Amino acid sequence: MSLPQPIPLDEAQARLLSGVVPLPPEELPVATASRRYLAQDLAARRTQPAADLSAMDGYAMLADDSVGPWQVVGESAAGHPFTGNLAPGQAIRISTGAHMPPESCTVLLQENVRREGNRLEMARDDGPTPRHIRRAGFDFSSGDILLAKGVAMDPARIALAISGGHGSALFGRMPRVGVIDSGDELAADPVNVLPHQIPASNGAMLAAMAVPFAADVRRAGPIGDELEALVAAFESLSDADVIITSGGASVGDHDLMRPALEAWGADLDFWRIAMKPGKPLMVARKGATTVLGLPGNPVSSHVTAFLFALPLLRALAGAARPLPRAITLPLAGELPEVGGRTEFVRAVLADDGARPVSQQDSSAQVALSGADALIRREIGAPAARKGDLLPVYLLRNGGIA
Known part of the structure; x- marks a missing residue:
């Protein structure tokens, strides 16, 4: 099988999000709308303060x-x-x-x-x-736009909307998500794991990542390396807005995600990204459902979910800025030059900046669990030294803090 050339990361993210139409909005009490995205500009219905x-x-x-x-x-x-x-x-x-x-x-x-x-x-x-x-109106006046369409509601914005005279408002609907992890080596029960198996942890990890940005998250799996079983798993989640899979997205004899998607009737949009970790990422669509086929290695699965799955969920929910936002921090260590893929280096936040963790292998879960951030390194970047200013994504809160 002839493999497509990996496409650049930014192009892949833009391609994933370009066709996204936010889900139909719903009216909700403002006080209960934490993490929801406004589906309308919110104008003040009163003046604050109303008098001197x-x-x-x-x-x-x-x-x-x-x-x-x-x-x-x-x-x-x-x-x-x-x-x-x-x-x-x-x-x-x-x-x-x-x-x-x-x-x-x-x-x-x-x-x-x-x-x-x-x-x-x-x-x-x-x-x-x-x-x-x-003075009257020093904070805001009736008619002022308090919050713009597409912003995420947090405690301060909830208070502002209520102070502006809104008990309810229109918010984007949160997407329904299905999660499938696959592989003959996966054991459903982490207590009883045979020597040739590993606990099926990716499905739980991906579901937990999706929960803050989803109305409902359902899991199917772990599914063995059987084409019919994978097709049945897709069918069981066919009413989901997004299906996230882990494993089987590469090109080995037992990597069945692509043929399973084709058998289910999905159309492949793109496959293979010029990024490390996470190169085998796959995107397919069937009707209104988008499928993200993520790599099976836990770090690769986590990083690609952070950069692709969570932005997709936020875009469907009506976010004006669904992609994670990078901040600039000094490097508290050293990094080698970068090859032909955009690299994401797991790091911890220290007093002197972002410090790369010592173990960067894509299967290293201890290092991943202790990481606070991803340092972004562009294709062909030269070696970086302590104190160099680099773009960093904060992993907590889905990168939107």
């Missing part, structure tokens, strides 16, 4: 009445505004977050006053000032 507020505890008085003494004639507390009108020589006690009186006023901090009964005077030269007033 005091930013400090103290006393409010007329703006042109800055010498004192003053007579305290009332109080404005958060949720309980002063309802009267101030006259020269008068002041009110005011709390942080409380409404300012309707007149043009200033605030005298409580630590700068001396009060005896209702008589108030300055205790030091730091007098009344408008600096301690939060």
Whole structure:
């Protein structure tokens, strides 16, 4: 069989995501929409703050009445505004977050006053000032776009949407995911593993990676190296939006993922990526279902899921920026020059930057479990030295932190 030339990583990611149409949105309570992606721009339905507020505890008085003494004639507390009108020589006690009186006023901090009964005077030269007033609308005004379509909801954005007057909104639907791991060497029970077997860990790993970005994750497997069994596994997950497989994507005599996909009726989109680890990655489609055939080595499976499966799930859920975002960190070590594939080096985050783990073999699970990040190295890059600034993907939170 003639093998296709590996395609560049960025081209493969763009090709995977270019035809993605987000799933139909659904309306949900904002308070329960953590990790969902907005399916609409969200405009403020109210102004925040709705009136001038005091930013400090103290006393409010007329703006042109800055010498004192003053007579305290009332109080404005958060949720309980002063309802009267101030006259020269008068002041009110005011709390942080409380409404300012309707007149043009200033605030005298409580630590700068001396009060005896209702008589108030300055205790030091730091007098009344408008600096301690939060003006109406300083945060946002009615009609302002608070959150753009495609952003991921997190605790701060949930609070902002609610403060803007939204109890519910339209969010992208989370995709349904199926996971298949395959290979005669896989044992379903990690407690009872024969000498010629290994525990089937990739399926659980991939399912766990998908859960934060999926509505439902189902597993099939482990499946042995049998064409009919693999076709049946695909058929059992045919209602999934995305099927992620592990193993069998290469070209050995027992690598049956491609023929199984063809037998199931899927069309191969592309296969083999110029990346390390993860070269055998395969992408196929059948109707509305996209299949990602990932390598069987656990590191390769994890890295390709991070760079392809999770972005695909986020794109289907309506993310405006589905790809993981790299940050720039100094290298806390040394790396050799790069060959003809984009390389991803497992690393831990240290005080002096990203430190490559000592074991980079694609089967090394101890090193993978301890890694915080992937250092990206471009094709043909020269050797890198300690302190060189390199792009780094953070593995936690799917690379979107």
